[in-house]
Amino acid sequence: DAGVIQSPRHEVTEMGQEVTLRCKPISGHNSLFWYRQTMMRGLELLIYFNNNVPIDDSGMPEDRFSAKMPNASFSTLKIQPSEPRDSAVYFCASSSGLAGGGETQYFGPGTRLLVL
Amino acid sequence: AQSVTQPDIHITVSEGASLELRCNYSYGATPYLFWYVQSPGQGLQLLLKYFSGDTLVQGIKGFEAEFKRSQSSFNLRKPSVHWSDAAEYFCAVNTGFQKLVFGTGTRLLVSP
Numbered sequence: 001d002a003g004v005i006q007s008p009r010h011e012v013t014e015m016g017q018e019v020t021l022r023c024k025p026i027s028g029h030n031s032l033f034w035y036r037q038t039m040m041r042g043l044e045l046l047i048y049f050n051n052n053v054p055i056d057d058s059g060m061p062e063d064r065f066s067a068k069m070p071n072a073s074f075s076t077l078k079i080q081p082s083e084p085r086d087s088a089v090y091f092c093a094s095s096s097g098l099a100g101g102g103e104t105q106y107f108g109p110g111t112r113l114l115v116l
Numbered sequence: 117a118q119s120v121t122q123p124d125i126h127i128t129v130s131e132g133a134s135l136e137l138r139c140n141y142s143y144g145a146t147p148y149l150f151w152y153v154q155s156p157g158q159g160l161q162l163l164l165k166y167f168s169g170d171t172l173v174q175g176i177k178g179f180e181a182e183f184k185r186s187q188s189s190f191n192l193r194k195p196s197v198h199w200s201d202a203a204e205y206f207c208a209v210n211t212g213f214q215k216l217v218f219g220t221g222t223r224l225l226v227s228p
Contacts, residue, residue: 004159033216043206043218056215091159102148102167102210107159 002026004108006092012114018080021111024073025094033105034067034077035091043091049075082115089113118143118211122219129197130227137192137222139207148210149190151181154221155203163205166190177201202226 005024013019025032033048047057049069057067064083069075079086089112093105121140129135141147148167152160164175171183181192190207207219 042220045215045217048215093160102150102165104150104162104165105216107152107161109157109159 004092004094004106006090006108006111008111009109010112010114012116013082014116015083016081017115018078019082019086019113019115021077021090021092021113023075023077023092023108025075025092026106027073029094029096029106030072031095031103031105032069032075033093033095034075035093035107037089037091037110038087046077079113082113084115087113087115118209118217120207120209120217120219122205122207122222124222125220126223126225128225128227131199132196135192135194135197135201135224137205137207137224139190139192139219140188141190141207141209142188143209143211145212149181149183150208150210150216151175151179151190151192152206152208152218153177153203154206160206163192197224197226199226199228 007022031050034046035043037043046059047067048055052069067077089110091107091110093107095103095105119142123138150165151163153163154160163179164173166173166183173181179194181190183190204221204223206221208216
């Protein structure tokens, strides 16, 4: 299996530009997670989906962030407009199962975003 | 609120020496606990996890962890560290509905 695939791996953009991060989960997994990692705040869960439906988006920092999962094999995280404080590594993870089972989350390699 | 504390930001261990990374959690119910490792520029890889049963859990790469309910701890151990173990290690607790709460991580440095 190819694992969780994220693109791009690196993104450099200017403040105010729209940024779209992409994720392809492991085939057969029905839960998908977006995390952000920064030095100041560590690893934070932004949003997660189950069966393509957003279950909890309480971690999304503000309205500039949005996430979609149009089908079981693709998700996007969009930042519009981007700001320098959005610079971070964004991870996508996927797992099988739904609630409380503690299924293993498999992480992608991350997208390193730099907003100038 | 659920939380995970990793009190050591950095640890340096000589190659071949034993290792213990500390993790304490705060959670009202029986926790699901995880240890992940992150190599530089990479994503997170699961080392091991605890759900129930035997409190000593074996993982990949020769790692093990022991769940101690009385101490709210889930410390990671390895009897003999290799240079390739240098990485950042994250403890995490599952708070239900698959929400993982991570600790701040411990960076392991291995000296020759």
